[in-house]
Amino acid sequence: MKRYDLSSDIVKTLKDFVGILFGSAICGFAYSTFLIPFKVAPGGVGGLSQILYYLSKIPAGISMLIFNIPLFIIGVLSLGKMFGFKTVVSILFVSFFTDLFSYKNLTKYTFINQFLYKINDFGYSFTNEIFLATLAGSCLLGVGMGIVFRFNGSTGGTDIPALLLKKYFGISVGTGFLLIDSVIIFAIGIIFKNPNIILWGFVSLFISSKVTDYVLEGLPGTKGVFIITEYPDQIKQYIIKNLDRGCTVFKGEGGYSGRNMDILYVVINLRELTKLKQTIAKVDPKSFVIINDVHEALGYGFKYF
Template sequence: MRLTIQRDELANNLRDLIGIIVGCIIGGFGISLFLIPFKASPGGAAGVAQIFYYLFNVPAGVMMFIINVPLFIAGIVIFGKLFGLKTVWGIFWLSFWTDFFNGDRFLGIEVLQGFFFRINEQSVSFTNEIFLGVIAGSLLLGLGAGLVIKFNGSTGGSDIPALIIRKYLGLTVGMSYFIIDSLIIFSVGIIFKNPNLILWGFVSLYVTTKATDFVVEGLSYTKELFIVTTRGEEIKRYILQDLDRGFTLLKGEGGFTGEQKEVIYVALHTRELPKLKAKIKEADPGAFVVVNDAYEVMGDFRR
């Protein structure tokens, strides 16, 4: 039994390590062949690496690794073993693939020469349009980062500074990310004396974040509702008979009035939501309703 568990753990870890590499390949491709050529910074270590790449000709991947290693050590010192092997693995491979996909190395391959555009002295890209470059690069970086997260890894970047800010300044992780990435994006625009790069940087950050969320969470076709009502019979009957859905009943009490209320919890398909909302409004106009996205529903649920 123990041998089987160990074998399963080994298989899961191996799957994670391979998945992280695949994510880093996709992310490195997007950074090197789309974002760096147009100086479009989505923040993080990749954004800082761009600055050193153009000012001092330091390979972006090498710079990303140099930035991430002390951050990783600081994370261990401050938080303990919060970030383990898979973070080091992700940092290394994203740095490696970012430099591997430097477009200049492919210009020597005759069959590929027609696919590349020289954007500046230091970079080439698959496109000579900044809009296409920013969108494509950000999508690829987001998809790659999402895969890394999905396989329980991390590529460093803003992760550890954001946690440090949360620990010592009390800000949320989301706000910490925003502050760090915004500072990097503004720095790129100021250093290269191009305010357009600031706008493109925020576009890149937004697209990257959305693409990452899509990979990690998927599309939400399911909604969950909490319905707090004093007239629940008609609503419950409608859910059971018309929508053919089950629900869970909770007992609630108004915090201000002390009035006893029913709380109906139900998960359903997005297309059923307007019908149920209309029924709730008809049966109990004063009902308190909270609607959330449900990215995954396990158990007996008809999709």
Template sequence: MPKGFRTYAGITLGAVLTAVALNMFLIPNKVAAGGVSGMATVLHYLVGAPVGVTMLALNIPLFLASIKVLGATFGVRTLYGAAILAAAIDLTAPFTPVLTHDLLLSSLYGGVLSGVGMGIVFRFGGTTAGTDLAAAIINKITRISLGQALLAVDFFVIASAGIAFKSAELSLYALISLWLTSHIIDLVQEGPSTAKAFLIVSDASETVANRIMTEMGRGVTFLQGKGGFTRQPREILFCVVATNEVVRLKELVNSVDPAAFVIVADAHEVMGEGFTRRQL
């Protein structure tokens, strides 16, 4: 499948899933979980404006900004994603069933499904414009993740919706949905944590490395470091193992050097020998 076709197919899938989440759970229950969609939801109930068309109109300034900040290619993908989402919202609204009017259930399921949809759009290099575009710009110039950036820039929309609907309760439910959406976006972007990365500082680094390679069949990389207090060179072992091997590796290191300094961190999308390569 050509890469360009795969990219736009992925953006389309993500935008449609996001539209379904909005029509099935969020918009019917007045849960304005941030973003341009939240602003459009408020306007829909205040003046009767169609949500999709309103979103497209609000996105024009952000689209122009995306071309300047993120480049023309990103701008084209943004325009495509925004257009597909706007069309999908208005076209599917009459046919999308509203599964629940319980505010908690609609916030939970709407947040998860919209997070999956927007995460897919981001993963394929696009956005649906709106505040997720602002989040993409922040992500480009800072180290803040897309999900965290989206959480920050959407907060004021939720507050505005609470004022417009005269309901603090709706804002609280919207915060739940937004929190879920931001975390699901990061999960879709990074993938689940399927492995653990170890950094090991030990006076018996050679012995530890040999036992890891012979007993566990995992590769080890020697990194060169220097002690902050002693200013003496130190070898640091770097190793990635499956999650079910974490306890075994901890016990192995402890049996060789109980005083070893060990850091364990999540590793996402590990590719290479001993791990499965993931494809988009």
């Protein structure tokens, strides 16, 4: 029996903690210095927090907590303990850094205030162009979220209602994200009576999503995964129920052991790959996994013919 290595588990947890901290700081910086000043929001709780911030002047980070806490509780009650400690940490860090990098806090430091006024005439952002703010903010947000996901964290937010839509209405998680984020982006444009904000919101959503995928696994965005495990049924059920993907089961034989075995094959996107690897590691740490790049995938859940 393999001895449990507590020290390696602690080291991994610390690495995840530092990674989540760093990624959350980048997310907070992106929101406060580029996206919020121009009312650009790529959906999600970040978008909802902007509405509350501009209507009530409650700091954006606190606004994120106001929306995230009930969503987190609903997620735990409805979906189980899938949103654990690291999700709470991620939510708190993103909220904290969003307020830390806010204009009100940054201008406490004279040299930053002077720098901002040197590069533009109003001082609350690093640029006075909404195009540059959307581009820079969305790229940074994507990088930050990608780092958080890579270190097994989650920013909470619309992850939870998207999963609830899947559970109760059979809507895929990807479609759920798109629906929820679209409603939030349109709401921001309507509340602020500015149709341009809607367009910039969708541009930001597209850029941040793509950058997140690149940070997670690089190109291309679709992967084929072979899984050889002693617990194929558990992993197969996770793929079908939690990832909303189909999978193929091949009958194989171990070349060395001579034992009959089931080999799973599934085609998934990058975000799903991270979740699948975490689940495989929990269910069967001794499993053998092969991950290949997929040039193109056609059919349900991917491109249509």
